[in-house]
Amino acid sequence: MKKITFIGAGNMGEALIRGIIADGLFTPDAITAAEPDEARREKLEQELEINTTGDNREAVRGADIVCLAIKPQILDSVLEGISEDITEDHILVSILAGVPTRRIEDKLGKKVRVVRVMPNTPALVRSGMAGISSGRYAGPDDLRTGEEIMSAVGDVLRVPEELIDAVTGVSGSGPAYLFYFVEVLSRAGVKAGLSPEQADLLARKTVIGAAKLMEETGLSPEELRRKVTSPGGTTEAALKTFEKLGFEKIMEKAVLSARDRAREMGKTDK
Ligand SMILES: NC(=O)c1ccc[n+]([C@@H]2O[C@H](COP(=O)([O-])OP(=O)(O)OC[C@H]3O[C@@H](n4cnc5c(N)ncnc54)[C@H](OP(=O)(O)O)[C@@H]3O)[C@@H](O)[C@H]2O)c1
Structure with missing residues (x-):
């Protein structure tokens, strides 16, 4: 089974983690949440039996799929922190509102496979509706991986990336x-x-x-x-x-x- 890491396990990250466990897509031992808040890490470990860490780099190194579920405002600093550890073998799934895949690719400076998703909060009750698209270096299999993850918490619609912000306007918000x-x-x-x-x-x-x-x-x-x-x-x-x-x-x-x-x-x- 592939390993997945969540950088940021707040509202949306936790909803996705719960969904993929309930769906059987990943077992808890294949999931890591990288979170700065120790109390939150303990809660996630106890309730979901997943791995947690306060070290984003360590979390990325052990993963096949990295889901970015932090606020867009701290994206640059988070990417700077993990840029050495991200490789072209990783699939990067970003749920950040408004952030183009190109911005992530350029910041990392390598041909990283980025899938961009715009989820919504009914994902918390596994009735979400998400839009999905892929970056320059992500292939059809990478897009399917992103779709599988999002299907664990609801429905998914493929759109060209230029329409993802329109998806935000309709289903995200x-x-x-x-x-x-x-x-x-x-x-x-x-x-x-x-x-x-x-x-x-x-x-x-x-x-x-x-x-x-x-x-x-x-x-x-x-x-x-x-x-x-x-x-x-x-x-x-x-x-x-x-x-x-x-x-x-x-x-x-x-x-x-x-x-x-x-x-x-x-x-x-x-
Ligand atoms: N909620 C929605 O409806 C929705 C819909 C579509 C897309 N999104 C996108 O989803 C993303 C996450 O939203 P959210 O509502 O889940 O936000 P959130 O609840 O604030 O979750 C973000 C998490 O990231 C953690 N974090 C902060 N700094 C970090 C770092 N350096 N490394 C690792 N983790 C860090 C935060 O921990 P602390 O709290 O300790 O700082 C928090 O637990 C956003 O980019 C948003 O655009 C959200």
Whole structure:
């Protein structure tokens, strides 16, 4: 079995580790998490029985696959630290928002095989949706390895790298749009006379139920919407209000803002 190292095992790193263990893709003894925080290392060792270390270089040396799951802001310093240990035999899987594979390749100064992934937080409950693409030196097998890892925590879509920031705008940041939607739906319910507790329950369960309906029926969102929108009815009154106030334009601007911010973060290291 191949060995995999996670540089950074925070929210997303831990979700991936849990997913690949649950999926049987890697056994705990084939997984190493390199983490600066000792308490966190102990927790990961105890709960998941994986190897941990505070030494990124050591973790890279023992691995076939290295998953970069740190914040983009510290990428350069982390790469500087491991550059001597990374070889062309490694597969580097980066989940860093906004960071182009070229930036990692150039920083390491070798023909390193980089696969770039944009996951999302439902990966924590193995219902993630990720976009994936490959760098200049990664081959089809490397891309498949990245897909296998991400499939352990949800679905994966291949896209050309120039579209990965658009993936960030839709599915990477998307869960937060839905949480925000639930918040504002709930607050609107309070305005309509419900108690905050009642409105919160109704809004949450509606979003969960609607998502399940979409998943289980396989029908398009448009078809499902039409089915519940009778002419002259209540839903139509609400949807016309969304249209009149420009909901679609707001969503378009929001997605493009997220995409553009991802691009900026990848370029400037800020
Ligand atoms: N969360 C999301 O929804 C999401 C979605 C898509 C992509 N991503 C990407 O996933 C990456 C990780 O995000 P996250 O939410 O998992 O962040 P996070 O919870 O902050 O995890 C990052 C981990 O890296 C550790 N770390 C810090 N410095 C390190 C070093 N020098 N060497 C090794 N590990 C180090 C941190 O430890 P300390 O806490 O001790 O500093 C932390 O445990 C980001 O690049 C982000 O763009 C996240």
